[in-house]
Amino acid sequence: MLGHRLLRALAVKGAVTNLAIQLSQVSFLVLCAQQLRLSVGALGIAMSAVGIGGFLGALLAPVAGRSRRLGHGRTLWLVGMLTGPLALLTPFMARGPLLWVAAAGWMLTIFRSGLANVLAVSTRHTVNPAAMLGRMNATYGFLLTGPCPSVRCWPD
Numbered sequence: 001m002l003g004h005r006l007l008r009a010l011a012v013k014g015a016v017t018n019l020a021i022q023l024s025q026v027s028f029l030v031l032c033a034q035q036l037r038l039s040v041g042a043l044g045i046a047m048s049a050v051g052i053g054g055f056l057g058a059l060l061a062p063v064a065g066r067s068r069r070l071g072h073g074r075t076l077w078l079v080g081m082l083t084g085p086l087a088l089l090t091p092f093m094a095r096g097p098l099l100w101v102a103a104a105g106w107m108l109t110i111f112r113s114g115l116a117n118v119l120a121v122s123t124r125h126t127v128n129p130a131a132m133l134g135r136m137n138a139t140y141g142f143l144l145t146g147p148c149p150s151v152r153c154w155p156d
Contacts, residue, residue, distance in 0.1 A: 001128075001132075001136050001139050001140075004128075006073075006123070006127055007124060007127060007128065007136070010120050011139075011140060011143050011144070014120060014140070014144045015143050015144055017113065018145070021110075021113065024087065024090065024106075027090075028090060028106065029043075031090075031093060032046065032093075036093065036094070036095055036099070038095075038099075042099075046099070046103040046106075049103055049104070050103070050106055050107050050110050052107065053107035053108060054110045054113060054114035055114060056111055056114065057110070057111035057113060057114025057115035057116070057117075057118075058114035058117065058118050060115060061114070061115045061117075061118030061119050061122075062118070064079070064115060064119070065118070065119050065122060072119045072122060072123045075119060076116055076119050076120065076123075079115055079116065080116065083108045083111060084109070086104075086105035086106075086108045087105060087106065089101060089104075089105030090102050090105060090106055124140065
């Protein structure tokens with residue numbers, strides 16, 4: 001698997017993305033609870049919005065991946081380029097309107113993660129020989145959930 005250029009790139013991207021998301025989520029919770037002193041309800045709404053972003057990304061992935069002009073690879077790249085910088089809004093989070101702007105930026109970042117997960121798995125299964133799918137999936141499962149502190153990780 002690591003000998004295949006595309007599969008290796010997807011594995012490295014996925015592992016780095018998962019680690020970054022886990023670090024960001026922990027920082028997000030600490031920021032909201034300790035620094036901003038948000039109520040449990042406000043934090044719940046913000047986290048629910050993030051979950052909705054991931055769901056919508058996964059839901060729209062088949063439509064985005066069907067583009068004949070872009071294909072899976074370019075769609076992954078383009079969506080990453082468009083949504084990645086939005087994660088940088090999180091450090092500017094403060095009480096008031098900036099809270100919701102930053103939460104929306106994080107929601108769109110996780111939207112990208114949901115979309116990328118579906119497209120990356122589809123690409124991996126297309127490129128990999130059928131006889132090797134079990135080994136490839138086990139290897140990816142190990143590599144992509146290694147950076148996650150719990151079982152609840154976005155496998156990108």
